[in-house]
Amino acid sequence: MMKKALLTLPVALVVTGAIAAQAPEDVLDRLITKSGNAAYLTQSPQNRMMMPDNPAYMVADDGEKLFKEKRGPKNASLEECDFGEGPGVIKGAYVELPRYFPDTGKVMDLETRLVYCMKTLQGFTDNDPQIKKRHGNDSDMMKLQTYIAMQSNGMPWNPPLSHPLEKAMRDAGEVMFYRRAGKMDFACATCHAATGQRIRASVLPNKDVAEEWTKAISWPAHRVGQDNVRSSQHRLLECLWQMRYPNMKPGSDASIALISFWTDAARGQPAILPDMKR
Amino acid sequence: MSKITPIAAAVAAASLFLAAGQGTAQQAPAAAPGAAPAKPAAPASEAAGVKRPEPLKKRAPEKTPGQKTEVLIMDAQGIRMAPADLSAHLLAEYLILESAGFDLAQPTQEGTTGRDRLVQDEIQKLCSLGKGQQLDAKVAAKVSELATATIKYPEGGIKLGDWKKGRELAWSGFGFRTAHNPDDHGKQAPGANCYNCHQLATDRTGGTIGPALTSYGKLRGNSEEILKYTYGVIYNAHAFFPCTNMPRMGAKQILTDEQIADVMAYLIDPASPVNTSAMSGMSGM
Numbered sequence: 001m002m003k004k005a006l007l008t009l010p011v012a013l014v015v016t017g018a019i020a021a022q023a024p025e026d027v028l029d030r031l032i033t034k035s036g037n038a039a040y041l042t043q044s045p046q047n048r049m050m051m052p053d054n055p056a057y058m059v060a061d062d063g064e065k066l067f068k069e070k071r072g073p074k075n076a077s078l079e080e081c082d083f084g085e086g087p088g089v090i091k092g093a094y095v096e097l098p099r100y101f102p103d104t105g106k107v108m109d110l111e112t113r114l115v116y117c118m119k120t121l122q123g124f125t126d127n128d129p130q131i132k133k134r135h136g137n138d139s140d141m142m143k144l145q146t147y148i149a150m151q152s153n154g155m156p157w158n159p160p161l162s163h164p165l166e167k168a169m170r171d172a173g174e175v176m177f178y179r180r181a182g183k184m185d186f187a188c189a190t191c192h193a194a195t196g197q198r199i200r201a202s203v204l205p206n207k208d209v210a211e212e213w214t215k216a217i218s219w220p221a222h223r224v225g226q227d228n229v230r231s232s233q234h235r236l237l238e239c240l241w242q243m244r245y246p247n248m249k250p251g252s253d254a255s256i257a258l259i260s261f262w263t264d265a266a267r268g269q270p271a272i273l274p275d276m277k278r
Numbered sequence: 279m280s281k282i283t284p285i286a287a288a289v290a291a292a293s294l295f296l297a298a299g300q301g302t303a304q305q306a307p308a309a310a311p312g313a314a315p316a317k318p319a320a321p322a323s324e325a326a327g328v329k330r331p332e333p334l335k336k337r338a339p340e341k342t343p344g345q346k347t348e349v350l351i352m353d354a355q356g357i358r359m360a361p362a363d364l365s366a367h368l369l370a371e372y373l374i375l376e377s378a379g380f381d382l383a384q385p386t387q388e389g390t391t392g393r394d395r396l397v398q399d400e401i402q403k404l405c406s407l408g409k410g411q412q413l414d415a416k417v418a419a420k421v422s423e424l425a426t427a428t429i430k431y432p433e434g435g436i437k438l439g440d441w442k443k444g445r446e447l448a449w450s451g452f453g454f455r456t457a458h459n460p461d462d463h464g465k466q467a468p469g470a471n472c473y474n475c476h477q478l479a480t481d482r483t484g485g486t487i488g489p490a491l492t493s494y495g496k497l498r499g500n501s502e503e504i505l506k507y508t509y510g511v512i513y514n515a516h517a518f519f520p521c522t523n524m525p526r527m528g529a530k531q532i533l534t535d536e537q538i539a540d541v542m543a544y545l546i547d548p549a550s551p552v553n554t555s556a557m558s559g560m561s562g563m
Contacts, residue, residue, distance in 0.1 A: 171366035172373055178409070179370060180402040182395045183388070183454045183532065184471075184525035187406065191487070199474050199485045208409070241457035246392025247381040248457070254379030257370070 024272045025051035027154050035211040039196045043203045047276045056222040056229045056274035063147025072122030081117035094152040098260045100163035107169045109259050112251040146220040153273040157266040173261025183244040207265050214269035221275035405521035418520040425516035428529040436505040444544030448472035479551035495546035496553040
């Protein structure tokens with residue numbers, strides 16, 4: 001396992017090129033220095049030590065094969081999929097999502113765009129396991145998302161806001177972030193609007209400190225406690241569960257609005273991809 | 279229930295997104311002055327097939343000027359211009375309650391639905407303060423008044439329960455979670471979640487979102503006044519701290535009277551570890 005991960009790492013570095021010729025742990029180390037050793041960034045030295053052997057590299061390795069493989073009823077690869085930078089361009093695409101796509105008239109995040117391409121290019125449908133299964137290391141969805149996102153490691157978050165719908169979704173996401181509801185009156189801001197606060201032993205990231213927040217939103221990340229690589233959509237779902245909110249449809253516009261806002265909040269800070277979290 | 283029922287959408291741009299979402303190619307209304315021209319949504323007929331997506335041009339984000347912008351609003355009250363900040367609220371309400379993003383029909387442990395969890399009550403509305411927004415003194419007084427009116431003190435006076443039961447309640451974060459993995463109250467009773475945000479007895483690590491409560495009873499005693507105050511804070515803390523982060527454990531029926539008595543014993547009983555553990559051992563201080 002470790003051997004495979006070590007073999008994958010140099011390949012990843014070559015692929016992502018000059019801007020990101022740095023490992024995710026180097027990105028994290030620089031953020032730690034820049035933030036003056038923020039408690040959120042430094043809370044798990046063990047995870048920091050394990051980052052070079054992140055199991056997410058193996059998941060991404062599988063993702064690369066799936067990305068290039070001709071699959072589905074239309075026997076096509078995903079190499080023509082446009083993630084916003086042109087067909088097949090995945091380098092730097094993830095840090096500029098969510099964005100507005102004229103071909104769907106919607107603001108889409110990585111997961112919804114990937115699903116769209118798997119349907120239109122490859123011919124998969126909602127009930128195919130390739131699309132239906134959204135979570136877990138063994139899902140196509142997580143393999144592909146990890147591979148695609150990794151091509152933006154070290155690059156600054158820069159989601160576009162020039163289209164009115166991008167701006168509208170980001171602004172609605174901000175309202176939702178501060179909107180208190182549920183059995184316990186929680187909003188996202190209850191836990192993510194101050195620095196260094198803890199839920200039990202876990203240090204919480206502050207949305208208003210971009211150096212902390214970039215790590216918070218750097219998904220996919222391997223979650224040690226769950227022994228699986230997890231997505232942004234999964235993180236959102238777990239927060240909503242703790243907040244005593246009802247279930248959310250994967251890729252819903254409500255989720256895109258929140259992800260638009262939280263990505264904008266990390267603007268300019270480098271993405272840590274793949275990350276490793278507790 | 280929200281009065282806002284945006285049938286089409288909250289902003290002009292949002293109607294684009296609706297048109298695509300419903301799979302009907304509608305002509306979008308004209309965009310607001312100054313906004314980029316709205317294009318009609320492409321038919322979302324993915325079944326139509328192999329159409330290769332057009333390459334998208336890279337766009338740098340525009341700097342948003344400080345001036346107030348207006349956008350076109352379409353809702354039950356018709357089509358009109360409204361300030362952009364209002365449109366964000368309308369779109370948020372639409373996304374939460376109208377766009378099928380959440381499972382509004384999901385049953386809750388208290389016998390209501392997901393929708394009931396998401397529709398805001400008065401206190402939730404008044405206390406949804408944005409970034410840097412200060413709580414207005416009049417709003418604070420209103421919240422406090424609303425909260426005070428909800429507090430029902432137990433008949434026969436406030437009595438302390440069993441601190442050992444209170445200790446386990448304080449530690450448990452179980453209960454009322456729904457989403458993808460609903461808590462089954464038939465298997466385990468809901469807890470009080472205290473340690474999530476508060477340090478209590480120092481043998482266990484508590485959170486720091488709320489104040490540390492180590493030595494609570496030792497410092498405050500067990501007078502009638504303290505009992506009444508403590509009960510009130512647990513029942514509906516907004517009466518004393520308007521727009522606090524503290525959940526309304528009594529008013530929202532998260533804890534029963536008996537459970538509140540047990541949690542109070544954990545805080546106040548001289549034999550409770552909250553009052554016998556050393557303050558110097560506290561973490562997060």
